[in-house]
Amino acid sequence: MNVAIKLRDPTAETSPMRRARLAPLQSLSNQTVALMDIGKSRGAEFIDRLESHFKAAGVATKRYRKPTNTKVAPVDLLQKIAHEAQAAVIALSD
Amino acid sequence: MPDYIFPNDGFVIVAKRDCPTCVLVEPVMQSLDREGHLTVFSQDDPSFPAGVGHVVDDRGLERSFRLNIEAVPTLIRFKDGREVERTVGWERAEWTRLAGAAAAGDGLPAWQPGCGSRSVEPGVHEALVARYGDPGLKSREISVAEWDDPIEACFERGWSDGLPVVPPTDERILRMLAGTERKPDEVVGLIPPNLAPCTVEKVAINAVMAGCKPEYMPVVLGVLEAALDPLFVLHGLLCTTHFSGPLVIINGPAARAIGMNSGVNALGQGNRANATIGRALQLIVRNVGGGLPGAIDRATLGNPGKYTFCFAEDESDPDWEPLSVRRGIVAGKSAVTLFHGEGVNGFIDQKSRTPEELVRSLAMGLFGVGHPKLCLAGNAVLVLAPEHYKIFKDSGWNRRRIEDALYQALKRPGRELIQGAGDVAEGLPAAMVDKMVDKFQPDGLLLVRAGGEAGLFSAIIGGWPGQSVRDECQAVTHEIR
Numbered sequence: 001m002n003v004a005i006k007l008r009d010p011t012a013e014t015s016p017m018r019r020a021r022l023a024p025l026q027s028l029s030n031q032t033v034a035l036m037d038i039g040k041s042r043g044a045e046f047i048d049r050l051e052s053h054f055k056a057a058g059v060a061t062k063r064y065r066k067p068t069n070t071k072v073a074p075v076d077l078l079q080k081i082a083h084e085a086q087a088a089v090i091a092l093s094d
Numbered sequence: 095m096p097d098y099i100f101p102n103d104g105f106v107i108v109a110k111r112d113c114p115t116c117v118l119v120e121p122v123m124q125s126l127d128r129e130g131h132l133t134v135f136s137q138d139d140p141s142f143p144a145g146v147g148h149v150v151d152d153r154g155l156e157r158s159f160r161l162n163i164e165a166v167p168t169l170i171r172f173k174d175g176r177e178v179e180r181t182v183g184w185e186r187a188e189w190t191r192l193a194g195a196a197a198a199g200d201g202l203p204a205w206q207p208g209c210g211s212r213s214v215e216p217g218v219h220e221a222l223v224a225r226y227g228d229p230g231l232k233s234r235e236i237s238v239a240e241w242d243d244p245i246e247a248c249f250e251r252g253w254s255d256g257l258p259v260v261p262p263t264d265e266r267i268l269r270m271l272a273g274t275e276r277k278p279d280e281v282v283g284l285i286p287p288n289l290a291p292c293t294v295e296k297v298a299i300n301a302v303m304a305g306c307k308p309e310y311m312p313v314v315l316g317v318l319e320a321a322l323d324p325l326f327v328l329h330g331l332l333c334t335t336h337f338s339g340p341l342v343i344i345n346g347p348a349a350r351a352i353g354m355n356s357g358v359n360a361l362g363q364g365n366r367a368n369a370t371i372g373r374a375l376q377l378i379v380r381n382v383g384g385g386l387p388g389a390i391d392r393a394t395l396g397n398p399g400k401y402t403f404c405f406a407e408d409e410s411d412p413d414w415e416p417l418s419v420r421r422g423i424v425a426g427k428s429a430v431t432l433f434h435g436e437g438v439n440g441f442i443d444q445k446s447r448t449p450e451e452l453v454r455s456l457a458m459g460l461f462g463v464g465h466p467k468l469c470l471a472g473n474a475v476l477v478l479a480p481e482h483y484k485i486f487k488d489s490g491w492n493r494r495r496i497e498d499a500l501y502q503a504l505k506r507p508g509r510e511l512i513q514g515a516g517d518v519a520e521g522l523p524a525a526m527v528d529k530m531v532d533k534f535q536p537d538g539l540l541l542v543r544a545g546g547e548a549g550l551f552s553a554i555i556g557g558w559p560g561q562s563v564r565d566e567c568q569a570v571t572h573e574i575r
Binding site for chain 2: 003004005006007008009010011012013014017019
């Protein structure tokens with residue numbers, strides 16, 4: 001990481017310096033998994049396979065697709081996924 | 095310190111084009127250069143001085159900082175890699191003593207004082223300490239990547255109250271610490287809920303983030319010390335489901351010195367000191383104490399004052415006894431009063447013309463604090479705006495008389511207040527039916543003067559039910575050191 005600026009911690013420093021990530025789900029039971037195709041060719045085929053595996057395991061899924069693989073996902077798409085799903089698989093077929 | 099930045103033997107002159115004395119001695123610098131062994135560190139223009147062979151661009155001020163230059167020109171003699179002598183400004187006798195006849199400056203006046211070094215201009219020194227020196231800060235460093243926005247980094251780390259914070263860089267923290275004589279490692283107290291030790295340095299970091307100026311530091315420290323008074327019960331105030339948060343009222347010369355607002359829109363936005371001092375307290379509780387909304391802060395609704403709620407009392411009328419004096423602080427001293435305040439309830443009375451009318455009217459408004467049928471369940475601050483205060487003053491009423499009249503007007507018969515009375519379930523226990531009941535504790539109504547000249551208004555700021563246990567929880571007033 002190229003450091004541009006250093007800040008000083010305003011807290012009591014009782015938590016690790018690295019930011020904590022969200023805790024992973026303990027189970028996929030009653031959860032919805034977002035399957036996002038990043039938009040590269042034949043990505044849909046890979047997502048189809050994942051979808052069938054999730055379906056066999058009884059896990060609900062929803063399909064999403066980025067408009068293009070060359071740019072980050074639009075904010076409204078990310079907000080939609082965050083609203084509708086509890087986990088996401090971001091996949092490509094390369 | 096790298097060896098290469100200073101000569102082993104010879105003379106160094108630190109100068110800047112913006113200094114008339116440096117310009118005056120330009121021929122002397124040229125003369126010394128012809129003798130050899132001269133290096134000029136130029137603070138603002140590497141093309142100055144002209145006619146000198148070895149001019150080092152010191153616009154970054156590293157060399158000036160490391161040489162501890164306070165004024166320019168400064169002539170320094172080095173021998174065996176060490177400074178042995180220096181002289182500041184232009185004085186022919188001194189320059190010739192150090193550097194010989196080549197430094198005589200024939201035709202120049204014998205003496206002319208120098209100018210301030212750029213390295214000690216306001217705010218610059220702290221930046222140079224942060225960049226080239228040892229800032230001496232103990233808080234751990236958090237690196238922000240080159241392409242990341244430091245303000246967004248502060249949000250992501252949970253350091254913000256929801257509004258952008260000023261990124262706490264070393265130079266900003268050092269400037270903030272310059273606002274107090276207290277040592278950075280001094281522990282101010284334990285901040286609830288985690289009872290984490292809070293040093294002056296941590297206060298400074300959070301004050302930076304809140305947007306404070308260094309001159310606010312003594313007030314911020316005073317506010318924090320008052321908040322940590324056990325009688326204020328900061329932990330309980332933080333945990334409560336009630337609306338309340340810390341309300342900060344500043345009295346005395348400190349408030350005037352830092353330009354706090356006690357006039358138009360005193361309870362509103364727009365004044366930096368009002369806004370940021372209250373916010374600094376909340377950020378300290380959040381960041382050092384770990385008091386997070388939705389975690390230990392269980393407020394059902396909260397109130398906008400939990401971002402910041404701080405103002406100064408209007409002490410412009412010598413007849414008015416300031417709140418701090420009323421509460422035991424010596425007149426003329428600066429002080430902070432902390433109250434457990436909910437939101438502002440605007441009180442309108444444009445018809446009362448006598449003190450007696452206004453007292454009765456104010457009492458009607460004050461009965462509404464918490465609930466019109468609840469008593470001794472929380473105190474209040476009454477902010478008298480100038481036009482309401484004038485009604486009292488014109489009749490010769492002072493603070494004590496207003497307080498006494500309101501205390502009497504705020505008594506009600508228990509039969510009107512017991513549960514079920516008036517077909518309202520809320521109320522006092524049935525055992526109070528035959529008693530006269532005070533709305534507030536005997537010293538539970540705090541009168542403060544503030545506000546703009548126009549408007550027959552006052553403001554009622556309700557308190558916290560925790561204040562009902564008088565010996566355990568009250569407003570506190572502390573002198574600001």
